[in-house]
Amino acid sequence: MAGAFTDYPTSTSTFDEAVAADGRVRAAYDQVATQFEEFGLDDVRNRAEYVSKSYHDQGVTFDYEGEERPFPLDIVPRIIEASTWSHVEEGVGQRVRALEAFLADVYGAMQIVTDRVLPRHVVTTSKHYHRVAYGIQPVNGVRVHVSGIDLIRDAEGTFRVLEDNVRIPSGVSYVLTNRRAMTSTLPEVVGTHRIRPVAAYPDRLLRALRAAAPSGVQDPEVVVLTPGPYNSAYFEHSLLARLMGCRLVEGRDLVTQGGRVMMRTTHGLQPVHVIYRRVDDDFLDPVAFRNDSVLGCPGLLNAARAGNVTIANAVGNGVADDKLMYSYVPDLIRYYLGEEPLLPNVDTWRLEDPGHREEVLDRLDELVLKPVDGSGGKGIVIGPQADAAELDQLRTAVLRDPRGWIAQPVVQLSTIPTMVEEGMRPRHVDLRPFAINDGEKVWVLPGGLTRVALGEGDLIVNSSRGGGSKDTWVLSGDGRRSRFQRQSQRSLPLGTAPQVALTRSEAEPAEQEQQQQQTGGMPC
Numbered sequence: 001m002a003g004a005f006t007d008y009p010t011s012t013s014t015f016d017e018a019v020a021a022d023g024r025v026r027a028a029y030d031q032v033a034t035q036f037e038e039f040g041l042d043d044v045r046n047r048a049e050y051v052s053k054s055y056h057d058q059g060v061t062f063d064y065e066g067e068e069r070p071f072p073l074d075i076v077p078r079i080i081e082a083s084t085w086s087h088v089e090e091g092v093g094q095r096v097r098a099l100e101a102f103l104a105d106v107y108g109a110m111q112i113v114t115d116r117v118l119p120r121h122v123v124t125t126s127k128h129y130h131r132v133a134y135g136i137q138p139v140n141g142v143r144v145h146v147s148g149i150d151l152i153r154d155a156e157g158t159f160r161v162l163e164d165n166v167r168i169p170s171g172v173s174y175v176l177t178n179r180r181a182m183t184s185t186l187p188e189v190v191g192t193h194r195i196r197p198v199a200a201y202p203d204r205l206l207r208a209l210r211a212a213a214p215s216g217v218q219d220p221e222v223v224v225l226t227p228g229p230y231n232s233a234y235f236e237h238s239l240l241a242r243l244m245g246c247r248l249v250e251g252r253d254l255v256t257q258g259g260r261v262m263m264r265t266t267h268g269l270q271p272v273h274v275i276y277r278r279v280d281d282d283f284l285d286p287v288a289f290r291n292d293s294v295l296g297c298p299g300l301l302n303a304a305r306a307g308n309v310t311i312a313n314a315v316g317n318g319v320a321d322d323k324l325m326y327s328y329v330p331d332l333i334r335y336y337l338g339e340e341p342l343l344p345n346v347d348t349w350r351l352e353d354p355g356h357r358e359e360v361l362d363r364l365d366e367l368v369l370k371p372v373d374g375s376g377g378k379g380i381v382i383g384p385q386a387d388a389a390e391l392d393q394l395r396t397a398v399l400r401d402p403r404g405w406i407a408q409p410v411v412q413l414s415t416i417p418t419m420v421e422e423g424m425r426p427r428h429v430d431l432r433p434f435a436i437n438d439g440e441k442v443w444v445l446p447g448g449l450t451r452v453a454l455g456e457g458d459l460i461v462n463s464s465r466g467g468g469s470k471d472t473w474v475l476s477g478d479g480r481r482s483r484f485q486r487q488s489q490r491s492l493p494l495g496t497a498p499q500v501a502l503t504r505s506e507a508e509p510a511e512q513e514q515q516q517q518q519t520g521g522m523p524c
Contacts, residue, residue: 018416036076051185100141371404453466
């Protein structure tokens, strides 16, 4: 009987998180490898197919090139040891605190420019810097209520920040559903590991949103604002609203009166105090932004400025996750926090700099170029995989708008065993930890969303580019349960669909359709 990890290929140039270059299974994966060996490859393959079918039946989907598809979940979890996660957790928290300070500054005194730490034009030329948001003061000082900081592991296994997402990052719904699905599909494996739970996320988010309510409101009405069912992240919007016990609303459900936001209900208009918006800035308020938007609510920004409603995440946050700004974040950490960055960036060339631009144009076929305002992997050009015509187009685009591009070396993202047609094969992954700021503490969800590129050698992991996901396990202590606990585990029979409809405890028209397809939660 062939084992699940039999004939698994190894590499000396890429860090595999489960199997070292000499073929030795790393300690964190030892238990999983043993159990998968005991199952045999056929059993593991059957369970993987079962997960796929259950996601299809239960509508755990995403939009891929205009088509709604089940979101692929791989059967092999990603496992992170407690000590490693502790470092990641601190690093993510540090980065969020620095970005919060930066946003408060650039929508206020802009002291960082006065102190010549950051050129003014880097801020003012960002497409996501909105002067209409200047002077709006959040009740508890929080602008980044939810963030997703994308991380990779390089060839040495070092976690590095790839990009920041502080507008409306998406993907946390898959973290929650993946855990439930894996618990049902691999109960013997889950039960023998001490895994930090993820089910607290909705309560943590609701607590942070309520803490951001306007002054004097004791029992705030919190709503989730979605572009609508045609949006690629609609599954997530509806799931979060349900788990938080909040209303899921569209722009047509809201109206402003006397500087306050009201919600249409069967009992008449009712006040709204906090809006967890999943609508991009440009569509949020037709008075302040696009006047043809049917997704937002006219007057919303004025209501926020008057302090009568809180918009989470805040309008204008995008200036902090502009990819050019990314290259300055280590300086922001030193300036605002007086600390050294715990998580390093990936080396980055700023193409608005003539010296950097000249070097990059000479090496286009070696580097990765990214548009500074892109998301979901769109617009990225991987030089070694591009043909001459693509590189010529890229060169023209860079020369036309140098501010609009950055360049980075090709980083061989780490790999993890992944079930494909041929069996277990290494596939590249990244990690999006989610952090919530309630004004008192930045809380990082243990693990986050591991995205996996399903094609051999593919380096773009985004679901919007055909990627899948893995359940991410952050181990507690040594990661193993006691013998008594293992014996007490009861296997769940296959054939019973995983209950991805979560509870709060885990045992722990044509234009409108087009507009709904706006990001609405940055594609994961």
